[in-house]
Amino acid sequence: MQILYxxxxxxxxxxxxxxxxxxxxxxDETPWPIAQPETPSMRSSIPVEKRPIFVFAFVHDDVxxxxxxxxxPDHFAPVIRELRTTTGRDVSVIFVRNTPPYTNYxxxxxxxxxxxxxxxxxxxxxxAKNLPTGRTTKFMLLTNxxxxxxxxxxxxxxxQFALAALSHKQLVGHELxxxxxxxxxxxxxxxxxxxxxxxxxxxxxxxxxxCYVYTDPNRERIRSYLRDAP
Numbered sequence: 001m002q003i004l005y006x007x008x009x010x011x012x013x014x015x016x017x018x019x020x021x022x023x024x025x026x027x028d029e030t031p032w033p034i035a036q037p038e039t040p041s042m043r044s045s046i047p048v049e050k051r052p053i054f055v056f057a058f059v060h061d062d063v064x065x066x067x068x069x070x071x072x073p074d075h076f077a078p079v080i081r082e083l084r085t086t087t088g089r090d091v092s093v094i095f096v097r098n099t100p101p102y103t104n105y106x107x108x109x110x111x112x113x114x115x116x117x118x119x120x121x122x123x124x125x126x127x128a129k130n131l132p133t134g135r136t137t138k139f140m141l142l143t144n145x146x147x148x149x150x151x152x153x154x155x156x157x158x159x160q161f162a163l164a165a166l167s168h169k170q171l172v173g174h175e176l177x178x179x180x181x182x183x184x185x186x187x188x189x190x191x192x193x194x195x196x197x198x199x200x201x202x203x204x205x206x207x208x209x210x211c212y213v214y215t216d217p218n219r220e221r222i223r224s225y226l227r228d229a230p
Contacts, residue, residue, distance in 0.1 A: 052090035079173030
């Protein structure tokens with residue numbers, strides 16, 4: 001039986017090679033400005049000791065209307081549960097729709113340019129709305145398609161900005177993890193009756209299920225990243 005199990009595992013992971021889509025960390029060395037205090041509208045209704053994590057999720061105009069009801073339960077709820085447990089902070093998602101030039105941004109193309117353009121737009125939105133510049137406020141563009149044929153997510157490591165396609169349910173958690181300093185190298189494939197990959201797996205393997213968690217080393221990186229944040 002062990003020989004058959006090993007053979008099956010080898011064949012499975014060989015077949016996965018052509019069943020993957022990538023998410024990429026892009027270069028962003030923008031220095032963190034001095035954090036601004038939150039505005040009254042940014043305060044959570046849930047009493048917590050530390051500032052919540054706020055995610056401004058811009059829904060691109062190319063996302064079909066029939067996908068909208070599944071955005072929160074399928075793409076955000078699992079990572080919110082994980083982050084609340086990991087950080088002890090509340091997590092709030094603010095969806096932004098039908099708001100050009102943000103929601104009709106031309107995101108397809110070379111990855112660095114795609115990220116840089118979104119970072120510039122996100123910065124403009126943040127500054128126009130007088131939103132915080134600190135580590136607990138993030139700006140993510142949700143797209144229907146990938147940035148290229150095989151890149152379905154972009155983020156600046158430890159920064160405020162990311163793009164995530166809705167083609168795979170773990171990509172929102174993956175890119176949010178990058179913005180909180182989690183790393184590909186600390187991801188795992190686990191087995192619990194079937195194989196699943198943790199949020200930070202570098203490639204989405206469509207033959208595997210989702211663990212919907214960060215590994216303990218990535219959890220520690222996220223906690224360390226937020227340790228000095230108000």
